[in-house]
Amino acid sequence: MQSNDEYKRLFFGFEVKAPWPTDLPEGRFLAPEDRHLTIAFLGKASLPALLKSLKDFPKPRFLVGKAGFFDKDLFLPPGKPRVIAWHVSWWEQNNAVNGFQKNFVKWLQGLGYKLDDRPFLPHVTLARSPFKKDDWQKAFVKLPICIKALHLYESVGNLVYKPCWSYPLTSPFEEFEHTADMAFEVTGENYNQLYFNAFTSLAFKYPSLVKYFCYHDTINDLDTIIDLLNSIISRADQHEGCPIKAVSYHGNVEKIEQNILRWEMIADV
């Protein structure tokens, strides 16, 4: 017999990072650390039963967290919106997150969970009503975003969410100390991803760069990545100024565990 204590409000989602604006309009905010990208909403479910099933969950095909940008604002549900969310568009076309979400939902349905069949809408909720739609529409800016670990979250109330199970992903980038300039450890499963993730790390520092992103998916070497990033920086600097002046040629790409590529990127500021 199962006790009621086992039943929680549960959902699966990716932990997200973004350079969140600090001057957003009024609303009931989710704290930055509670913002997430939901992939499957379960509602009330038995936590122990789910944890047991998760031993065999269909893992994502990607090892490194994906990156993209917020391309538009969403007011959900459309008729009488109660939620302000920002829609996520991935840098990679045919992004694996969408594929993973589909498989994962199918797997959960196979376990007997009743899940929404609507098409996946990758988004991050920022706040709930009451809010002024006009103010939020004006406040929207395109920002970079990346996902980190996959979590099973418990909704504990007051817009607070507690991870109760996690599946880690390699971080797409991490800033590290550099005395004079700006430095990041960038990872990717191939050179295209290394480019997307390096770009995202720079855009976290200067979100306006998102406007200048240039899609490329046939990259095979580090020099091409550096040239592409520098070309973006040049255009941004010419049009509106950019605090990042150039990406240096310091460092090489190395393979770390599970064939993940790693690059120590230093940018001149």
Add this chain to the structure above:
Amino acid sequence: MYDLQEKAPATYTMPQQGDMNVPGLIIATSKLMSDPSFNEPLKQVHNVATLPGIVGYSIAMPDIHWGYGFPIGGVAAMDPKDGVISPGGVGYDINCGVRMALLPILFEDLDPKKRFKLIRKIFDMVPAGVGSSHKNIKKLSDNDYQMLCSKGARWSIEQGYGFEEDLLHIENEGTIEGSDAGVVSSSARDRARKQMGTLGSGNHFIEIGSIEKVVDSPIAQQWGVIPSQAYILIHSGSRGFGHQICQDTISFFNKRGYAEGLPDRQLVAAPIDSDDGRRYFSSMAAAANFAFNNRQQILHLVRLAIDDVLGIPPEQVPLLYDITHNIAKFETHENRRLCIHRKGATRALGPGDNALSAPFKKTGQPVLVPGDMGRASYLMAGLGNKDTWCSACHGAGRACSRMQALKNWKNKDPLAHMHKEGVEVIAASKRTIAEEMPDAYKPVDDVVDAVQRAGLAKQIARLRPYLVIKG
């Protein structure tokens, strides 16, 4: 890690080993060397010593810190026949440099009400910060580029920005010979068309303060420097123009295979005596001349602001000196022509050097050492130290990363702190203020002490900032 051996006061050698073509020479005191962060850039001193054609030593100044390729605070002389020229040995901000001008008034005599008005006026007149540009002026045309790149600071003076006399007070009299705007990419020209006479962001600044202490009265007197006098320091460079030239060249040199076998691709370098090497020198000189013009025009705007707020006309605000600290230049040392790379280091010619202009022939060259915006900067005089190809430090050097500085000042009010310390700061970005707070820099006194003890330059005056504009 490296077995440094004391050669002379505040002077250590790094023995030549492995693939090094010359030994290293480290200018530092034991106090500076006890900082754990001092070791990291020594690897870069080693790497520079492996470059072909390097002569003498791979040299580190006491404000050395970790760069990419060359350390910041590095000096390397190359033989023009066998040696190489490295854009990474100059840096992205080609001819980033400092100029100092003097006011004919004691700082304490500046009406306190007018002090903030003055700094505000300068801030309004000199565009500062990310993307700072002159929105209402004509863009630089290709013909303008041609002229300013060949004439150097003289071009601005011909346009009415300053006085003929200013040229004698600029390193190389404001022109690096051999420039050619024709070899510069259109993207470099486009990037900077509206940036002439702008400060930029990062650690660039305009500062007004007081000559806190005169250490060497005879030289100070010859330079027109007196205790408590108000001074102006301007720190800026070649803006997007220099950055793009450096970027274009490093990319091109890498594609040409010049980085093969180097320990760091940012060290990539072409033979000086090659078409590629000459082409880089010509474009670098063009950017250097852009920077001389940039600082000339910024000073012009500062002079106009002073005239407007204090009623002191521009001709009564003489330029003391303008030095570059990111450059590669041909210089003659002991009858030998060499290409000297100074990245985060300055020239420091001693008395009697033929390369000095008349006002400084007897005294040696003024060396400007900005510290940080809260404590002090220094005015020094070069001593013509032969081991360092007559070089000196360029500043205090960062003590911590920008990331750490932001953490240090998170949830605090750096502007209020500076105000409490007696320094009024205006900046285009609050983030920059936190990144540039005094505790992000080494104490400049320690750096200057090492430079003096090693015999590179001597102290003339200590400067105390009171009014600061940050980019």
